[in-house]
């Protein structure tokens with residue numbers, strides 16, 4: 001059950017769950033047509049609980065807001081005069097294609113009959129309070145819902161961070177193979193769909209073994225970091241710079257044909273050769289690249305193989321050059 005998962009998460013996150021500490025950064029959407037009722041609940045939420053409340057009196061307005069604004073909790077009355085009901089709103093909300101579809105929803109219902117409760121629960125209400133609303137009960141339920149919501153946000157954020165890290169190479173901060181594979185699929189499929197060209201280069205530092213042998217592994221690492229940084233900074237924002245392994249990098253260049261690729265890579269090759277010495281070491285790199293006018297979808301491996309062959313030629317032709 002959800003509460004079971006949340007209890008586990010609380011333990012995992014080291015007790016960050018706190019019933020008392022809810023900040024004014026929590027945004028609550030409150031839908032209520034009765035002014036007297038609204039005044040009471042509004043007071044409890046804002047004055048007693050220090051939450052930011054946006055109040056409206058119709059389900060239609062609420063849905064409009066839910067499409068474009070961010071909230072942490074929705075509280076809605078079920079019966080709303082002269083328009084759609086809170087139940088309708090709940091059903092619409094659960095079908096939204098933004099993050100609000102998963103919001104906790106607290107429904108306020110006048111009739112506490114089992115039919116109504118089941119209907120609300122089936123439609124996806126997270127919790128409900130029966131009228132007349134007991135202030136104390138309201139604030140406890142709101143607190144519980146918001147605590148779970150905040151905890152879930154934190155978990156999702158950490159998960160996203162971990163996913164980001166998993167796509168990066170630790171030493172250079174460039175994408176790693178996993179990252180390249182993920183992004184390459186996206187970019188190659190995009191190019192395939194639009195019939196646009198895409199290029200891929202394999203970049204390999206020249207005589208890197210000598211650098212390690214003569215200056216030590218640490219200096220070698222510094223060189224790798226500097227090269228990664230240069231490639232990232234001097235390529236386009238939309239280019240993907242990945243460390244393929246060892247002293248080899250892969251550059252994926254969307255929207256780039258052979259002529260444009262040749263020019264861009266020559267520029268990069270020059271910059272590498274002219275890069276400021278790192279711990280007394282200057283480097284050059286060899287570039288092998290391939291370009292496809294209009295790719296088919298999964299084609300990363302084919303492109304890598306082609307670029308690798310060109311790289312081999314670049315090494316044979318004396319290094320520090322770009323070969324198609």
Ligand code: GH3
Nearest residue numbers: 204205206207208209210212217220221246247315
């Ligand atoms: P070539 O011009 O033909 O590419 O010669 P090379 O010496 O660069 O090629 P080779 O493939 O023989 O050597 C690559 C070297 O890269 C060997 C390995 O010790 C070094 N290397 C691989 N990964 C790392 C790393 O993470 N850090 C450091 N410092 N060196 C690494």
Ligand code: MG
Nearest residue numbers: 033077079080
């Ligand atoms: Mg009402």
Ligand code: MG
Nearest residue numbers: 204246247248
């Ligand atoms: Mg190599």
Ligand code: MG
Nearest residue numbers: 204205207315
């Ligand atoms: Mg080699």
Ligand code: MG
Nearest residue numbers: 204205206208
């Ligand atoms: Mg090398």
